[in-house]
Amino acid sequence: MKILVAIKRVQDYNVKVRPKSDGSDVDIDGIKMGINPFDENALEEALRLREQELATEITVVSIGDSKNEDVLRHGLAMGANRAILIESEESLQPLGVAKVLKGLVEKEKPDLILLGKLALDSDAGQTGQMLAGLLNYPQGTFVSKIEIDNNKLIVTREIDGGTNILEMDMPAVLTADLRLNEPRFVKLPNLMMARKKTIEKIKASALASDTSTKLELLEVLVPPSRKAGIKVSSVKELLEKLKDNEGIQL
Amino acid sequence: MKILVIAEHNESELNESVFKVISAAKSWNGEVDLLVMGKNTVHVAQKASKIKDIKSVIRLDGIHLEHLLAEDAAKIVEMLSNNYQVILAAHSWFSRNFLPRVAAVLNVSLITDVLKIENNNVYTRPIYAGNVHAKIQSKDPIQLLTIHTSLFEACARDGGNAEIIKKDTPPAMNLTSWKSEKINKSDRPALIDAKIVISGGRSLGSEENFDKVLSPLVDELGAALGATRAAVDAGYAPNEIQVGQTGVVVSPELYMAVGVSGANQHIYGMKDSRVVVAINNDPDATIFQFADYGLVADLFDAIPEINKLIKE
Numbered sequence: 001m002k003i004l005v006a007i008k009r010v011q012d013y014n015v016k017v018r019p020k021s022d023g024s025d026v027d028i029d030g031i032k033m034g035i036n037p038f039d040e041n042a043l044e045e046a047l048r049l050r051e052q053e054l055a056t057e058i059t060v061v062s063i064g065d066s067k068n069e070d071v072l073r074h075g076l077a078m079g080a081n082r083a084i085l086i087e088s089e090e091s092l093q094p095l096g097v098a099k100v101l102k103g104l105v106e107k108e109k110p111d112l113i114l115l116g117k118l119a120l121d122s123d124a125g126q127t128g129q130m131l132a133g134l135l136n137y138p139q140g141t142f143v144s145k146i147e148i149d150n151n152k153l154i155v156t157r158e159i160d161g162g163t164n165i166l167e168m169d170m171p172a173v174l175t176a177d178l179r180l181n182e183p184r185f186v187k188l189p190n191l192m193m194a195r196k197k198t199i200e201k202i203k204a205s206a207l208a209s210d211t212s213t214k215l216e217l218l219e220v221l222v223p224p225s226r227k228a229g230i231k232v233s234s235v236k237e238l239l240e241k242l243k244d245n246e247g248i249q250l
Numbered sequence: 251m252k253i254l255v256i257a258e259h260n261e262s263e264l265n266e267s268v269f270k271v272i273s274a275a276k277s278w279n280g281e282v283d284l285l286v287m288g289k290n291t292v293h294v295a296q297k298a299s300k301i302k303d304i305k306s307v308i309r310l311d312g313i314h315l316e317h318l319l320a321e322d323a324a325k326i327v328e329m330l331s332n333n334y335q336v337i338l339a340a341h342s343w344f345s346r347n348f349l350p351r352v353a354a355v356l357n358v359s360l361i362t363d364v365l366k367i368e369n370n371n372v373y374t375r376p377i378y379a380g381n382v383h384a385k386i387q388s389k390d391p392i393q394l395l396t397i398h399t400s401l402f403e404a405c406a407r408d409g410g411n412a413e414i415i416k417k418d419t420p421p422a423m424n425l426t427s428w429k430s431e432k433i434n435k436s437d438r439p440a441l442i443d444a445k446i447v448i449s450g451g452r453s454l455g456s457e458e459n460f461d462k463v464l465s466p467l468v469d470e471l472g473a474a475l476g477a478t479r480a481a482v483d484a485g486y487a488p489n490e491i492q493v494g495q496t497g498v499v500v501s502p503e504l505y506m507a508v509g510v511s512g513a514n515q516h517i518y519g520m521k522d523s524r525v526v527v528a529i530n531n532d533p534d535a536t537i538f539q540f541a542d543y544g545l546v547a548d549l550f551d552a553i554p555e556i557n558k559l560i561k562e
Contacts, residue, residue: 018382121377126362129349129350133350141347162432214389223382235552241543248503
């Protein structure tokens with residue numbers, strides 16, 4: 001069984017980004033970047049499936065410029081067999097990403113495609129479902145457990161108020177929730193070895209003819225902040241303030 | 251201009267979010283239809299037809315729609331889409347599951363978690379965990395969006411008499427099959443609808459403390475219990491009560507953050523609350539920057555004291 005894991009390069013989750021001074025975009029110059037956490041869970045799960053001898057080959061793929069090689073090397077250091085960089089000069093929206101990945105899936109024919117359920121930068125949470133739709137594949141989103149029985153996928157999904165379990169044939173697209181697993185720590189020697197590995201390169205235009213969308217970013221804004229609050233000195237004062245200032249009678 | 255709102259329901263009641271999405275749909279000054287799909291939608295469609303602001307209720311029934319799989323839901327919306335210029339739903343796990351699939355098949359973008367709708371199809375939505383907002387314009391022939399419902403007022407629930415139109419349901423896609431579901435039942439109000447939410451962080455220290463310290467106050471106030479991701483990851487609370495970017499986004503009248511640090515991801519989930527109270531023994535905790543009222547105190551003393559004073 002071949003698994004394709006799509007990984008995105010995003011800002012570190014602790015970083016608080018700001019708009020550029022002209023408001024044209026987000027200022028991410030000099031910010032610590034790395035693999036999108038949910039995608040790391042997706043890759044970890046692929047590695048575990050290989051350790052259970054259910055998967056044979058794991059390919060990590062990322063879309064962007066040469067800077068994306070760092071997340072691909074991280075993927076190789078975690079244990080992926082191959083890495084593919086899909087070269088794209090423009091920054092693609094989820095629909096464009098899904099179209100490019102569809103082209104790669106048709107070329108590589110993986111049995112399972114794993115992605116994170118959302119990316120920390122765009123907060124869109126769409127690529128997996130879009131890819132499944134374009135391929136007309138079964139989908140399992142927000143997945144917190146994956147089992148394989150008789151070549152069927154049995155996935156547990158996080159839903160409102162609990163979980164549900166779906167069963168599906170492969171090929172399929174699954175998106176990982178953070179609860180899926182705890183990604184392994186990358187050891188330095190593995191990182192060193194990953195530096196020497198080859199990263200295959202494909203132009204995005206060779207995989208999808210039209211990746212543009214009719215979305216235009218007009219402005220990036222600082223959200224309205226909450227009014228400055230006050231500190232109270234006791235529980236009694238807190239309850240009085242809630243009652244007198246806010247009309248909340250507890 | 252025709253607009254379709256996708257309703258979330260449990261076959262007897264419409265979800266609260268539906269009324270807010272209908273308000274958002276009125277931004278276009280067009281005719282709004284409500285889509286109700288499920289195993290048996292007769293009763294819920296009848297209730298929905300009383301909503302003043304809608305033109306028709308479109309209902310589709312099918313045995314295979316009982317657990318509404320993404321592939322089937324997407325197929326239905328895709329089938330109806332050529333009648334509409336705008337399609338919208340609440341930004342919930344329900345719609346996030348299948349609307350991207352619809353978007354891809356229709357070759358349009360999906361704009362998620364819309365905070366504000368302006369003229370000429372300009373929207374504001376949060377990016378980077380809500381640290382910044384993006385203003386975007388879509389020139390797609392169909393505007394497909396999910397709405398950040400806490401920022402929209404609910405529309406009136408009655409006074410209308412919408413026509414109920416039953417449509418034929420496409421056959422089951424049979425790409426996935428539903429096996430089972432585990433919903434943790436609680437007598438407490440749902441997080442998303444609760445007027446008061448009390449959330450605990452990792453400072454609670456254990457699952458026992460989480461329950462022992464917070465539950466009496468939560469129940470006394472008829473509140474919902476929430477938790478930060480750190481508390482959930484530490485095993486102190488179940489995942490479904492997680493408030494934040496990867497959990498539920500809440501906007502109650504009163505939000506109490508107890509022993510919560512104030513990580514980006516958590517703030518994303520609660521910053522639309524009307525009044526925020528933070529109780530933390532660390533005076534430098536980030537949460538105080540988002541709180542209307544901050545109390546620097548040991549939560550193990552403060553919470554029982556609040557409960558005691560309220561009872562008096």
